[in-house]
Amino acid sequence: MNKARLDANSLYGMLVNGYRNLCLMETKVNDLNVFPVPDGDTGTNMVKTLGGGILKSVEDFETVSSMMSEFSRNVLLSARGNSGVILSQFIRGWANALRTKDDIDVSDIKDMMRQGVDCAYSAVPNPVEGTMLTVLREPCESLESAGDFSDFKDAFAYIFMNMNKSLQHTPELLPVLKQANVVDSGGMGILYIIEGMCAYLDGEIIEVGSERESNVNVLTNSSFGPDSVLEYGYCTEFVLQLMHAKTNIAAFSIKEFISYLQTIGDSIVAVLDEDIVKAHVHTFKPEKALAFARNYGEFISVKIENMSIQHSEVSSSVEKETEKVKYAIVTVAMGDGIKDYFAQIGADRIIDGGQTNNPSAHDFLDAFDSLFAEHIVVLPNNSNIYATAKQAAGMYDKCDIRVLETKSVAEGYSALSMMNTWAPDIDSFVSDMEMALSSVVSVSITKAVRDATIDGVCVKEGEYMAIADGKIRFVSEDKNSAVVGLLRSFEDIDEKSVITVFYGENVSDEEADGLIEAIEDEFSHFECGAVSGKQKIYDYYMAIE
Secondary structure: OOOOEEOHHHHHHHHHHHHHHHHHOHHHHHOOOOOOOOOOOHHHHHHHHHHOOOOOOHHHOOOHHHHHHHHHHHHHHHOEHHHHHHHHHHHHHHHHHOOOOOOEEHHHHHHHHHHHHHHHHHOOOOOOOOOHHHHHHHHHHHHHOOOOOOOHHHHHHHHHHHHHHHHHHHHHHOHHHHHHOOOOHHHHHHHHHHHHHHHHHOOOOOOOOOOOHHHOOOOOOOOOOOOOOOOOOEEEEEEEEEOOOOOOHHHOOHHHHHHHHHHHEEEEEEEEEOOEEEEEEEEOOHHHHHHHHOOOEEEEEEEEEEHHHHOOOOOOOOOOOOOOEEEEEEEEEOOHHHHHHHHHOOOOEEEEOEOOEOOEHHHHHHHHHOOOEEEEEEEOOOOOOHHHHHHHHHHOOOOEEEEOOOOOHHHHHHHHHOOOOOOOOHHHHHHHHHHHHOOOEEEEEEEOOOOEEEOOEEEOOOOEEEEEOOEEEEEEOOHHHHHHHHHHHOOOHHHOOEEEEEEOOOOOHHHHHHHHHHHHHHOOOOEEEEEEOOOOOOOEEEEEO
């Protein structure tokens, strides 16, 4: 495809081909994890983020500008994790560069890349080189001095070549990559996307299976059984294509559509985008919502989830307030035990997520909309979710949103435990929670899935790693011994007095009790408590205060 101009159909085809290539390489990107821990999710986050744009036939778009505007907005709402946020902002930069274009000229590529890189960097408060940001920036700089290209095939081949060169150089810029003998995972994901776009220009249409496991939410071991009560109804979402055979599209009223949904549910978000309706409602009667919608068109997609199972939102036992509350807490957690415990100690909404399952910006917006508060404080509890929470907060204008930079379950727990609902103002409320973060030590215990040497610590496959504040501090063949060895390694351990342990689904009650006994035997000054968190991957999360 040696073209100097592309229409909306061709550019969309390139993006879809890039997405499909990334789908095929998702596991390879996930496996580029610095720590030998089975929680690499960069590839999955990028697949789900970019896949958010694959919602609608390009035939509905007459111009590149309208297609990119829709694509970018949907990718933005689907953004997950740091890599997903950066990718969504890069796509947003492309959309900005093409906002007045009916089609795209090969000369537009430099401006697309430049604005894409600028938006990507603006999404990160403290950019680190040797990451996917570098893999985006360096090819852009090379492109600026490369002269003119006669067609898109040559231009994207040039971008791919320089992107690959930049990716291979990332270990030299980021020592932790060099120690682990890997390149940056987010940069690799970007390279696979560009590779798929190049393949499209070469005439190759990449195919993937219709069932994408990474995009399907499969519920297993549900706590909802034959004697359960449906307490929260169904989270019902659909994308509806309005049909001329069923309605006068030009006269269609989204307000009347919303008015009906209000009679059968709440937490309603519905928007009309030309001839497409996107709707969300919490209802006990999803069949009525769907039957009503079909009076006007046919579904492009439908999602119905039992909110008693999904735990995307966990309500307090008090009925919804008729007046605004002053403060509300939205937090992220994984593991039924941790979610239940967080709800008990003050969280108003809990979004299901954590390592390997990063929520999207839409998940946060949905949680914000379900609350009736003057101020909402968000606890992401994972460094890879913080950027998505910040992005969602920036998109929301119905109330004041504050995002605390909690990077772990331990920090989230510590912040919640310091919540003061009697605080006179939001600044005081947030300050009390932030105060806890300055003193808590966050610990996680998990089993290594491969041999590695990180920061001078040698780890063998199958050994338990004690990780404190992001660094491997102790290694042992026994999980409880790893905890005790870690505590011995702290020079200021006598200054700490409380340990809270959240034990995972693979840890028995007896093992957890044995850990508490071992800690109290050697460190008698500690007050210890254990909670069955039921989390995956990590045997223990611990907050040391």
